[in-house]
Structure formats: C-alpha cells, structure tokens
Amino acid sequence: MIRNIKCNFQSELGKIQFINNKWKLYFKNNQIKYYDKLILTCPFPQLKKLSKKFIEDPFIKEKIKMDANITVMIEIKKINKNISSYLFDDKILGWAAKENSKKRFKSNNDLWTLQSTNLWANKKINKNRENKAKNSKILVDRFFKLTGIKKTKILTSLNHGWKYSSNSRTLKVKSYWNTKLNLGVCADWFVGPRVEAGWISANDLYKKINK
Ligand SMILES: Cc1cc2nc3c(=O)[nH]c(=O)nc-3n(C[C@H](O)[C@H](O)[C@H](O)COP(=O)(O)OP(=O)(O)OC[C@H]3O[C@@H](n4cnc5c(N)ncnc54)[C@H](O)[C@@H]3O)c2cc1C
Structure with missing residues (x-):
C-alpha cells in the first residue's frame, strides 16, 4: 500500500x-x-x-500510562513436542510462542519468542539495555521451569525492550x-x-x- x-x-x-x-x-x-x-x-x-x-x-x-514489554528470542535444540504456544499465569513470563509453528521458515532447531508480563517489564525496562543478559536469563529460566521442557543449551538469544509498548x-x-x-x-x-x-x-x- x-x-x-x-x-x-x-x-x-x-x-x-x-x-x-x-x-x-x-x-x-x-x-x-x-x-x-x-x-x-x-x-x-x-x-x-x-x-x-x-x-x-x-x-x-x-x-x-503506557506499559513496557521485554521480549527474548531464543534458539534451542529441537524437542519433539507438538506445541505452538503457551500462555502463562505468572508474574514474570506472559507467554511463549514457537516461531517454527507459524511455518514462515524451516529450521532444524526450535525458535521461541518469550514475552514478559507488563508488570515485570515496567520495573525492569529503564535498565534493560545494561541488564540484557541478566533479564534474558530470568525469562529463559522461567520458560523452562513453567513449561517443564528440559533445560538445554541456548544456541542464540536476542533481547529487545519496548518502554511504551501498549495501553x-x-x-x-x-x-x-x-x-x-x-x-x-x-x-x-x-x-x-x-x-x-x-x-x-x-x-x-x-x-x-x-x-
Ligand atoms: C513486543 C510487542 C508484541 C506485539 N505483539 C502483537 C501481536 O501479536 N498482535 C497484535 O495484534 N499486536 C501486537 N502488538 C501491538 C502492535 O505492534 C501495535 O498495536 C501496533 O504496532 C501499533 O501501531 P501504531 O502505528 O499505532 O504504533 P507503532 O507501531 O508503535 O508506531 C509508532 C512509530 O512512531 C515512531 N516514533 C515515535 N516517536 C517518534 C518521533 N519523535 N519521530 C519519529 N518517529 C517516532 C516509533 O519509532 C514507531 O515506529 C505488539 C506490540 C509489541 C511491543
């Protein structure tokens, strides 16, 4: 357009x-x-x-008051679980989406988008640039804990924060x-x-x- x-x-x-x-x-x-x-x-x-x-x-x-959001994209070894997304009832991690399930690309590994809750991101966003590794680890650890997926090596990880993500x-x-x-x-x-x-x-x- x-x-x-x-x-x-x-x-x-x-x-x-x-x-x-x-x-x-x-x-x-x-x-x-x-x-x-x-x-x-x-x-x-x-x-x-x-x-x-x-x-x-x-x-x-x-x-x-616009809410913040912190998102981490990770790549891990393929696991044989036929799941496309999770919605969590958690104070830190809001939801997780398996990008492979959208069928936009082919990959031998699993690619997940982990999105924080606004509540947690509002507290962390001002220092997210300095604390990217620390905040990513919190979200990734939460992901494995809440899903029960066996903790595995993170092959790639990318953190992005939005200060004014939504109202x-x-x-x-x-x-x-x-x-x-x-x-x-x-x-x-x-x-x-x-x-x-x-x-x-x-x-x-x-x-x-x-x-
Ligand atoms: C992490 C995340 C995930 C999301 N997921 C979904 C989803 O799955 N489904 C869904 O429906 N919606 C989703 N949304 C919401 C969706 O992205 C927004 O509703 C949509 O982008 C809003 O469009 P907009 O044009 O109003 O504003 P925006 O897309 O926010 O565009 C505003 C633009 O203004 C620019 N800007 C700001 N200040 C200035 C300035 N001074 N000079 C020049 N440019 C400036 C910004 O850089 C930005 O590009 C998500 C949002 C975020 C943050």
Missing part, C-alpha cells in the same frame, strides 16, 4: 511549529521539512512532548483531527493494545478528515 508513497525512515522528529499555515518539522538529524498537513502516530508520551500546545482536546491532558485503557476518542491546523493524531493506544486498535484509530481519523 505504501509502494508509491515517499517514505523517510530512521528520522526522529524533535520539534514542530505551525508557521504561515504550514507545519515546520525539525528532525534530530538536523533536517527541516515543511508540510501542509501533519498526522502524528507515535506513543502518547512522545506525542505529548511534540504537540501538547497545539492539541485542544482534553485527551492530551489524560494520564495515560490497555480505552480513551473516549478514537483519533484527533483539527481542521484549522490540519493536524491529526491516530495510534493504537486510543483504542487498545493490539494492531487492530491501530487500524480502528486510523480509520476513524480518515473519516474525520473526509467529513
């Missing part, structure tokens, strides 16, 4: 200004760009920092559009924590723009 749309990746927006009916965007790589219309789709804390003086709707004053509280509005400023906001956190929520929010904004 974005084949014919000009995209710039890896460029962080640091500041926005509305001058002579145009949006002036200041990027962290020192680029400056001008646009007629601006739609922001970032996590709530980043949105607030960038745009709170332009947004008139009360949603911008809400105390939205499970729904807001009263699904998106924001300001006709005078040509400024729009849509994102999953208006509606919920899943990708459908992002789509619902974007679709709601589309309808507001085309009213």
